[in-house]
Amino acid sequence: MMIQGRAVPIEGSDIDTDRMVPARFLKELTFERMGDYLFYDVRFEPNGGQKAHPLNHPQFQGASIMVVGANFGCGSSREHAAQAVKRAGFKAVVGISFSEIFSGNCQSIGVPVMTASPESIQALSRFIHDHPSASLVIDLQSMTLTYESVTTTITMPASRRDAFLSQSWDGLALLESNHAKTQALADRLPYGPIQIRSTS
Amino acid sequence: MSSGTLYDKVWDAHRVTTLPNGQDQLFIGLHLVHEVTSPQAFAALRELGKPVAYPQRTIATMDHIIPTVSQSRPFPDSQAEAMAQALEKNTADFGIQFLNSPQSNQGIVHVVGPEMGLTQPGMTIACGDSHTSTHGALGSLAFGIGSTEVHHVLQTQTLAANRLKVKRIVISGELGRGVYPKDVILRIIQQLGVAAGLGYAYEYAGSVVDAMGIEGRLTLCNMSIEGGARIGYVNPDEVTLHYLKGRPFSPTGEAWDRAVLYWQTIRSDANATYDATVDVSGGEIEPMVTWGITPAQSVGVTQRLPMIGELPDTQQSVAKDAYGYMNFKEGTPILGTKIDVAFMGSCTNSRLSDLEIAASVLRHQRVHPSVRAMVVPGSYWVKAQAEAAGLHEVFLAAGAEWREPGCSMCLAMNPDRLVGNEVCASTSNRNFMGRQGSPTGRTLLMSPAMVAAAAVAGRVVDCREYVS
Numbered sequence: 001m002m003i004q005g006r007a008v009p010i011e012g013s014d015i016d017t018d019r020m021v022p023a024r025f026l027k028e029l030t031f032e033r034m035g036d037y038l039f040y041d042v043r044f045e046p047n048g049g050q051k052a053h054p055l056n057h058p059q060f061q062g063a064s065i066m067v068v069g070a071n072f073g074c075g076s077s078r079e080h081a082a083q084a085v086k087r088a089g090f091k092a093v094v095g096i097s098f099s100e101i102f103s104g105n106c107q108s109i110g111v112p113v114m115t116a117s118p119e120s121i122q123a124l125s126r127f128i129h130d131h132p133s134a135s136l137v138i139d140l141q142s143m144t145l146t147y148e149s150v151t152t153t154i155t156m157p158a159s160r161r162d163a164f165l166s167q168s169w170d171g172l173a174l175l176e177s178n179h180a181k182t183q184a185l186a187d188r189l190p191y192g193p194i195q196i197r198s199t200s
Numbered sequence: 201m202s203s204g205t206l207y208d209k210v211w212d213a214h215r216v217t218t219l220p221n222g223q224d225q226l227f228i229g230l231h232l233v234h235e236v237t238s239p240q241a242f243a244a245l246r247e248l249g250k251p252v253a254y255p256q257r258t259i260a261t262m263d264h265i266i267p268t269v270s271q272s273r274p275f276p277d278s279q280a281e282a283m284a285q286a287l288e289k290n291t292a293d294f295g296i297q298f299l300n301s302p303q304s305n306q307g308i309v310h311v312v313g314p315e316m317g318l319t320q321p322g323m324t325i326a327c328g329d330s331h332t333s334t335h336g337a338l339g340s341l342a343f344g345i346g347s348t349e350v351h352h353v354l355q356t357q358t359l360a361a362n363r364l365k366v367k368r369i370v371i372s373g374e375l376g377r378g379v380y381p382k383d384v385i386l387r388i389i390q391q392l393g394v395a396a397g398l399g400y401a402y403e404y405a406g407s408v409v410d411a412m413g414i415e416g417r418l419t420l421c422n423m424s425i426e427g428g429a430r431i432g433y434v435n436p437d438e439v440t441l442h443y444l445k446g447r448p449f450s451p452t453g454e455a456w457d458r459a460v461l462y463w464q465t466i467r468s469d470a471n472a473t474y475d476a477t478v479d480v481s482g483g484e485i486e487p488m489v490t491w492g493i494t495p496a497q498s499v500g501v502t503q504r505l506p507m508i509g510e511l512p513d514t515q516q517s518v519a520k521d522a523y524g525y526m527n528f529k530e531g532t533p534i535l536g537t538k539i540d541v542a543f544m545g546s547c548t549n550s551r552l553s554d555l556e557i558a559a560s561v562l563r564h565q566r567v568h569p570s571v572r573a574m575v576v577p578g579s580y581w582v583k584a585q586a587e588a589a590g591l592h593e594v595f596l597a598a599g600a601e602w603r604e605p606g607c608s609m610c611l612a613m614n615p616d617r618l619v620g621n622e623v624c625a626s627t628s629n630r631n632f633m634g635r636q637g638s639p640t641g642r643t644l645l646m647s648p649a650m651v652a653a654a655a656v657a658g659r660v661v662d663c664r665e666y667v668s
Binding site: 011012013014016018019022023024026027028029030031041042046070071074075076077078079082097098099100101104105108109157158159160162163166168171172174175176178179181182185186189190191193194195 | 213214215216217219220221222223225227229230236237239240243253254256257258259264265277279280282283286297318320322323328329330332344345346347348349351352355356357358359360362364394395398399425426428430449451458459462493494514517518521611612613630632633634635637639
């Protein structure tokens with residue numbers, strides 16, 4: 001599986017999902033418009049004017065790979081953050097480290113999230129700053145990221161890589177196919193379903 | 201790899217199979233549902249024409265979007281009303297019990313689950329909310345998940361999951377006067393950092409945890425996710441049994457005896473092996489206050505804010521971001537920092553014991569005239585118990601507002617929010633930029649005693665001067 005495209009660097013560590021999609025946008029019943037809200041309060045003034053944010057820079061428009069720092073996507077489990085990344089046109093995220101829930105949410109919706117060493121990410125961010133129109137190539141088979149003459153090693157959990165390589169990242173059908181085993185496990189669990197009781 | 205821990209045993213007891221990609225398929229014993237992260241999942245079920253596989257292992261309540269001044273319907277916010285109606289329709293159509301009234305104990309899902317006895321040792325629990333880690337306080341493995349995974353659990357009652365490593369955090373000694381579980385977890389996160397838990401479940405142990413009540417353990421486990429750990433837990437003990445006995449959904453009679461036998465088998469073995477162990481000295485913990493934009497950016501109340509140049513390299517850029525956002529100065533004492541709002545509530549600190557502590561500080565005191573103070577119980581039961589004990593009269597006499605239960609100002613999906621760059625002393629769990637509803641609002645996380653004392657003084661003070 002290859003992903004090719006231009007990239008945008010989002011610098012800083014510990015960027016939380018509240019910053020990625022402020023909570024007020026979670027009152028929408030669907031994910032449809034989440035792409036419009038990505039990083040909203042750090043991208044826009046209350047009056048709608050643009051702030052200095054990489055996603056607002058003309059040279060990064062059309063980027064499809066996001067390059068981020070450490071502990072990206074920490075905090076709230078809101079899938080809205082992963083949905084916003086996908087719906088804003090990103091096909092992959094590469095960073096130093098990611099929150100478990102965010103990277104799991106990305107897997108569930110088919111956006112691979114990969115890590116690389118802090119030095120590699122720093123070098124990559126610098127390169128993108130200097131060459132915003134350059135194209136990167138991510139190869140999940142060889143687990144490499146290539147730009148110009150540089151080839152960087154990237155990592156992701158083996159199970160996740162397998163899921164993407166076999167196009168089975170949406171695991172629902174597989175989970176459902178094991179319904180007999182699931183029922184057998186439910187039957188031997190030492191505890192039962194919720195007892196419906198009067199609680200008044 | 202860990203072995204013989206509660207994590208290993210409960211995981212193994214719920215493993216349906218190992219999937220071709222190496223992930224385990226885990227059975228989820230209890231699925232808790234709320235209004236914000238479930239409508240997308242129910243819509244997906246409808247689209248596929250599928251039922252909920254195990255409706256009797258699923259239960260719902262409403263907490264994030266409900267107003268706390270009045271909960272009469274329809275809600276003034278049409279989006280909130282639409283969310284409420286969606287959950288009503290979804291639970292009715294799919295046969296799911298919905299705790300949606302004062303009588304049925306509507307409230308914050310992580311308050312309601314434990315207090316009703318839904319949350320039990322040795323269970324796997326999932327909920328579309330990162331603070332699901334809270335439920336580990338009773339010895340369950342509780343997974344915060346996204347909406348697609350909520351859909352998976354609704355349709356199959358299972359999750360595909362990677363096994364985590366287990367880090368044992370031993371908190372030794374005993375806590376000083378005026379130091380609470382909230383201070384313990386803030387100190388742990390300060391010491392280890394917000395990313396130390398990535399890839400780990402945290403097992404909390406040691407004399408401080410042994411001596412802690414269940415409500416304190418809930419606070420501790422609640423903020424595991426703030427340290428990067430998706431799961432936190434405490435081994436069940438006598439305190440756990442005592443807490444669970446007689447709760448509405450707790451087993452009774454012979455079923456109770458059988459349950460206790462199971463709960464005893466899932467405790468971590470004395471010779472269990474861990475992937476990592478960390479020691480924290482309980483006696484050295486002070487009342488803690490956050491000053492920045494991550495829960496690790498905190499100091500003891502007698503300390504000064506850090507100099508950026510003296511921090512480890514990896515913390516400097518976030519510290520710079522934090523000072524820029526908070527408009528605080530390096531090297532100043534945290535004591536004396538002026539506050540505008542005092543918020544007591546959230547899934548971290550809205551239980552009866554939290555309110556008792558806050559009330560003990562506010563009794564015969566007045567909230568400072570420049571401070572807006574609100575107390576928001578975690579559930580209708582907490583509210584009723586607090587009122588039976590007369591706590592609401594203490595809050596009202598002090599000039600604080602006494603509200604209906606909900607998530608309230610923790611995350612500002614409801615009318616409770618900061619305005620402009622207000623500074624809020626808050627018992628909640630996140631001090632992220634904009635978290636409390638104003639894009640420039642500022643949050644100082646602290647214990648209920650510290651927030652109550654700050655409410656009285658109008659600035660950050662040492663709660664030990666206010667508690668007996």
